Amino acid sequence: MKPKFLVGGVVIAVALAYMIYAGVTQSAVYFVTPSELGGGPVAGKAYRLGGMVESGSVRWEPRTLSLTFALSDGKATVPVRHKGAPPDLFGEGRGAVVEGSWSPEGYFRATHIMAKHSEEYKAPHDTSQAGVKELMRTLSGSEK
Amino acid sequence: MIPELGAGALAVALALAVYGAAAAAVGGRTGRTSLVESAQHAALGAFVLVTACLLLLAYAFLSFDFSVRYVASNTNLGTPFYYRLTAVWGALEGSIVLWAWMLSVYTLIVVLRHRTNARELYPWVLSVMLGILAFFLLVMTVPAPVFQRLAPVPADGRGLNPLLEDSGMITHPVALYLGFTGFTVPFAFAIAALVTGRVGDAWITTTRRWTITAWYFLSLGLLIGGWWSYHVLGWGGYWAWDPVENAAFMPWLTGTAFLHSVMIQERRRMLRLWNLALVIMTFSLTLFGTFLTRSGVIASVHAFTQGSIGVFFLSFLALVLLLALALLAWRWDTLGAQGELDSVVSRESAFLLNNVLLVAAAFTVFFGTVFPLLSEAVRGVKVSVGAPFFNQVNVPLFLGLIFLMGVGPLIAWRRASVESLKRNFLAPIAVGVAAAAVFRLLGVRPTLAVLTLALTVFVAATITVDVIRATRARVRTGERFPGALGSLLLRHNRRYGGFVVHLGILVVALGVTGSQAWSVQTETTLRRGEHTDLAGYRVRFDGLAASEESNHFKVTGSFTVANGRGAGTVLQPAKKFYPQEQSPIAYVDYRLGLREDVYLVLGDFARDGSQATVRLQVNRLVSWIWIGGLILTLGTVLALVPERRRPA
Numbered sequence: 001m002k003p004k005f006l007v008g009g010v011v012i013a014v015a016l017a018y019m020i021y022a023g024v025t026q027s028a029v030y031f032v033t034p035s036e037l038g039g040g041p042v043a044g045k046a047y048r049l050g051g052m053v054e055s056g057s058v059r060w061e062p063r064t065l066s067l068t069f070a071l072s073d074g075k076a077t078v079p080v081r082h083k084g085a086p087p088d089l090f091g092e093g094r095g096a097v098v099e100g101s102w103s104p105e106g107y108f109r110a111t112h113i114m115a116k117h118s119e120e121y122k123a124p125h126d127t128s129q130a131g132v133k134e135l136m137r138t139l140s141g142s143e144k
Numbered sequence: 145m146i147p148e149l150g151a152g153a154l155a156v157a158l159a160l161a162v163y164g165a166a167a168a169a170v171g172g173r174t175g176r177t178s179l180v181e182s183a184q185h186a187a188l189g190a191f192v193l194v195t196a197c198l199l200l201l202a203y204a205f206l207s208f209d210f211s212v213r214y215v216a217s218n219t220n221l222g223t224p225f226y227y228r229l230t231a232v233w234g235a236l237e238g239s240i241v242l243w244a245w246m247l248s249v250y251t252l253i254v255v256l257r258h259r260t261n262a263r264e265l266y267p268w269v270l271s272v273m274l275g276i277l278a279f280f281l282l283v284m285t286v287p288a289p290v291f292q293r294l295a296p297v298p299a300d301g302r303g304l305n306p307l308l309e310d311s312g313m314i315t316h317p318v319a320l321y322l323g324f325t326g327f328t329v330p331f332a333f334a335i336a337a338l339v340t341g342r343v344g345d346a347w348i349t350t351t352r353r354w355t356i357t358a359w360y361f362l363s364l365g366l367l368i369g370g371w372w373s374y375h376v377l378g379w380g381g382y383w384a385w386d387p388v389e390n391a392a393f394m395p396w397l398t399g400t401a402f403l404h405s406v407m408i409q410e411r412r413r414m415l416r417l418w419n420l421a422l423v424i425m426t427f428s429l430t431l432f433g434t435f436l437t438r439s440g441v442i443a444s445v446h447a448f449t450q451g452s453i454g455v456f457f458l459s460f461l462a463l464v465l466l467l468a469l470a471l472l473a474w475r476w477d478t479l480g481a482q483g484e485l486d487s488v489v490s491r492e493s494a495f496l497l498n499n500v501l502l503v504a505a506a507f508t509v510f511f512g513t514v515f516p517l518l519s520e521a522v523r524g525v526k527v528s529v530g531a532p533f534f535n536q537v538n539v540p541l542f543l544g545l546i547f548l549m550g551v552g553p554l555i556a557w558r559r560a561s562v563e564s565l566k567r568n569f570l571a572p573i574a575v576g577v578a579a580a581a582v583f584r585l586l587g588v589r590p591t592l593a594v595l596t597l598a599l600t601v602f603v604a605a606t607i608t609v610d611v612i613r614a615t616r617a618r619v620r621t622g623e624r625f626p627g628a629l630g631s632l633l634l635r636h637n638r639r640y641g642g643f644v645v646h647l648g649i650l651v652v653a654l655g656v657t658g659s660q661a662w663s664v665q666t667e668t669t670l671r672r673g674e675h676t677d678l679a680g681y682r683v684r685f686d687g688l689a690a691s692e693e694s695n696h697f698k699v700t701g702s703f704t705v706a707n708g709r710g711a712g713t714v715l716q717p718a719k720k721f722y723p724q725e726q727s728p729i730a731y732v733d734y735r736l737g738l739r740e741d742v743y744l745v746l747g748d749f750a751r752d753g754s755q756a757t758v759r760l761q762v763n764r765l766v767s768w769i770w771i772g773g774l775i776l777t778l779g780t781v782l783a784l785v786p787e788r789r790r791p792a
Contacts, residue, residue: 004488009500016504019537020511027533031516031526048528062669062748062757084667085747085757088719089727099530 029099035076041102049078049108050097058092060085071096071108082110147212147291150200154284154291157193157248160186161278165271172267172339180267184255187274191248194281198245201290202232210301213294214238220303220724222695230313231304236438236453237290239317244280246325251277254329262350268336269329276328279460287452303695303724312372320365320392324430326358327399331427334420338471343416343478348406353784359403360780362396367652367773378730378745380665380761382769385534387442390513391433394506398426401502404552408495411557412483417472418499420479424468429506431461441517487559494552501541501548508537539592543599546653549646550603553639554610571609576602593661600650600657607643633782641783648776651768658765665761667747672754679762681707681742686714688753697721698731701746701756705735717746717758740764 029046037049051071058069067082069092080098090096090113098110164186171179201214205228210216218231218238233242251273258266284290330351337347369389370382383389402422409415436442439454472479485492512529519527554568580598588594611629614636618628633640668676670685677683686702699719706712718731734743740762747757 005485005493008488012500012504016508019540020508023508023512023533023537024515024529027529027536028527029530031528060748062750062755065667065669065757085759088730091727094726 033073033076034071034078035073037078037102037108038076041108043102043104046099046101047108048097048099049080050095051078053090053092053094053096055092058086071098079107080110081107082113084113087113146200146204146207146209147293150197150204150291151285151289153193153196153200154281157190157197158278158281158285160190160193161274161281164190165274165278168267168271168274172271180270183267183270183274184259187248187251187255187270190274190277190281191252194241194245194248194277197284197290198232198241201238201241202229205229205231208301210299211293211295211297213292214290216294216298216301218301218304220301220695223301223304224309224694227304227309227313230308233317234304234308234313237284237288239321240280240284240288241290242317243321243325244277244284246321247273247277247280247328250325250329254332258350262333262346264340264342265333265336265347265350268339269332272332272335273328276332283453283456287456303722306696306720306722306725306729307376310372310376312368312376316365316368316372319361319368323358323360323362323365324392324395324433326354326361327395327423327426327430329354329358330402330423334423335468335471338420338468338475341475341478343420343475345410345413348409348419352406355399355403355406356780356783359396359399360776362392362399363776364773366392366396367769367776371770374766375732375734378732380732380743380745380759380763382659382766385509385512385531387513388437390509390534391436394433394509394513395426395429397502397506397509398422398429401499401506402426404495404502405499408492412492414483414485414492415496417479420472422499422503424465424472425503425506428461428465428468431457431464435461436513442513489555489560489565491552491555491557491560494548494555498545498548498552501544505538505541505545508541509534512537542653543596546596546599546603546650549649550599550606553643553646554606568609569606572602572605575605590661593657596653596657600654603646603650607647610643611640634785637782637785641779641781644779644782645776646779648772648774648779650772651775652772655765655768655770655772658768659763662764663761663766665759667757667759669748669755669757676758676760678760679740681705681760681762682712683715683744683758683760685756685758688749688756693720695722699728699746699749701744701749701758703744703758705742705744715742715744717744719746719749736767738765738767741766 027046029048031048031050034049034051037047041047049071051073054070054072054077058067060067062085065083065085067084067086068080070077070079072078080100081103082098082100097114098108099112099114100108100110103109164183167179167186168183171177171183203209204212204215205219206225208215208219208221214235214237218234219228223231231238233239251270254269254273258269262269330347333347333351333354337343366389369392373384374380374382402419405415405419405422409419435454435457439457441454485496487493512533516526516528519525550572551569556564576598579601580594583594583597588597611632614632615625615629618632619625623631664679666676666678670676670683672685672687675682675684682705684704684706686704689700689702691698691700697720699721700716701718703715703717704712705715713735715733715735717733719728720731721728730745732743732745734741743761743763745759745761747759749756
């Protein structure tokens with residue numbers, strides 16, 4: 001009986017190793033910074049690009065769901081395009097990680113945006129969320 | 145005052161746990177029962193003191209004691225009463241307190257239940273449990289000091305992470321930690337078995353209920369976690385192969401393997417070594433998961449050195465593995481199998497294959513989770529593998545497991561004859577194949593979904609065949625029909641409890657298949673009065689409203705959802721603005737259904753309320769995942785009630 005089980009075990013191990021190998025090669029995502037990506041982007045390869053959203057670079061067209069912005073690491077800047085609303089944590093001057101691929105037309109096509117949550121301590125009741133009060137007023141006004 | 149009391153109680157509890165662990169070990173070695181009794185008192189004392197710590201921490205939260213750093217970081221004056229309580233375990237330090245408290249409760253139950261019925265193993269079990277408790281109390285003292293003071297005392301706290309303001313925060317961590325800590329008991333028994341050399345079946349039969357209970361709470365924790373993710377995080381899914389999820393899933397996989405392989409040892413006296421290895425693996429994975437999620441190592445290999453908590457967990461994990469391996473090596477000669485595998489076509493090999501697939505799945509999840517670390521450490525390039533990797537590798541393994549779920553419980557022990565195979569499996573296979581054909585003709589696509597559904601039907605058919613046959617046998621001996629079924633379930637509750645759990649898993653699999661294969665979504669910007677269509681639903685944007693809640697502002701969108709008939713229902717997804725957060729938090733709204741859920745997430749919006757961007761999802765069959773969880777609960781309860789077989 002023993003050889004049969006041995007053969008079975010080897011078959012399973014080989015199949016598993018192959019599945020893992022194929023899985024890794026097909027779904028590997030490379031973490032890069034804007035300067036690393038600028039060094040030689042490969043079109044079609046999956047990247048995860050992390051950087052700071054440059055001030056003044058965000059353009060959001062609600063009707064077409066087109067979101068464009070630039071990610072920077074201080075040394076290089078990469079233009080990014082995305083189809084979809086900016087996520088909650090997304091904003092200028094904040095960190096963001098985008099997943100997608102390099103387009104031959106010279107921009108990064110993002111399929112996901114993972115905005116970074118800042119863990120730093122903030123003074124309570126800090127009104128740094130510019131305009132929340134004003135937003136409250138305009139919205140309450142529009143409902144009356 | 146309160147924090148000093150807490151820290152004091154903690155220090156004494158730590159001393160008691162260390163003393164108890166040593167006393168129980170010496171008592172076990174020398175046979176001096178007075179030492180073991182003294183260790184029992186230490187366990188009781190530790191339980192009382194850890195309970196006091198938990199209560200003092202809760203009191204600090206309820207009384208807004210911002211002089212405690214942990215309280216100030218996780219609550220503020222606006223946090224409602226209910227969430228001030230759940231905030232106790234809302235972050236690292238408090239979650240360790242909860243963990244230690246549960247461990248002290250389990251230790252006490254072990255004392256109460258097993259001090260007489262497992263005499264030889266018991267001192268060592270107690271020693272191991274108290275040793276592990278001591279580790280967690282040490283973590284609470286040094287790297288994650290929960291009662292640390294904050295100076296100067298702030299006027300208000302930072303507030304709880306808004307995502308944790310949810311009822312799931314009561315049940316999810318509690319269930320998950322009951323599962324994690326629950327595996328400590330079979331682990332402690334395994335170690336005790338190795339130390340005493342009583343590596344026979346006693347430790348396994350004694351811990352059967354513990355294992356099932358731990359497994360059940362871990363399953364429940366995972367399911368509630370999925371539910372929390374689904375209705376709080378607002379990305380529309382319940383599972384993302386996130387490292388945090390994987391950390392809980394790995395011990396579930398090996399724990400499930402253990403749950404099955406112990407049956408082979410009980411019945412055939414095989415797999416002794418394997419069972420010990422599995423329970424050691426499962427316990428180690430609960431530690432590893434905590435290390436993974438709490439040390440920051442996932443973000444980068446280099447983040448890990450920033451806090452000492454990672455070092456603590458990794459060192460303890462290394463210690464546990466070294467000791468366990470040394471014990472295994474020491475007892476190697478006694479761990480040989482007494483039974484032999486007779487045939488490839490037998491229940492033993494079906495269970496063995498089930499174990500191989502579960503451990504393989506655990507390994508792939510492990511590999512995928514640590515892959516970024518490996519590639520960063522080895523090649524200096526950070527490469528991750530995402531959900532596609534986990535799905536691609538695990539789906540075949542899970543399909544194999546579902547198939548075995550149908551084969552394992554019915555196939556004969558030792559060697560299955562061709563006749564018995566025909567009798568057991570011909571009808572279920574025919575039903576499964578017919579189901580596949582029907583689904584195909586009904587236009588069900590893709591093939592993977594058809595295959596999964598057909599396998600599910602096959603397994604359900606095997607369970608039906610078994611129940612019908614066993615009920616008939618009882619009816620033949622003179623019992624009436626409904627009573628015969630009832631007494632069958634109660635007299636063989638282990639077996640039929642297992643079947644009900646299998647049904648629960650099948651129902652979960654149905655929900656996962658449906659949601660993965662047939663869910664649809666769209667994202668669009670609507671002006672007030674405009675509508676969008678998806679999968680037979682028409683969603684109209686009716687406007688925005690703003691409101692002020694106790695600790696945040698809220699902007700709520702109103703959408704009317706209609707599917708052809710009737711006036712339709714109003715869904716109100718919102719965005720919540722917390723003063724202490726830099727960004728708003730999405731608040732999703734949905735209508736759940738057996739066939740499909742309508743799920744709305746408010747995206748961006750115009751400040752005058754004239755237009756809003758919304759993501760609309762129609763998620764298919766997701767509710768069955770939660771229903772499966774309920775069935776699983778029923779099955780577990782059935783499996784746990786004491787067997788009521790007539791004396792033979």
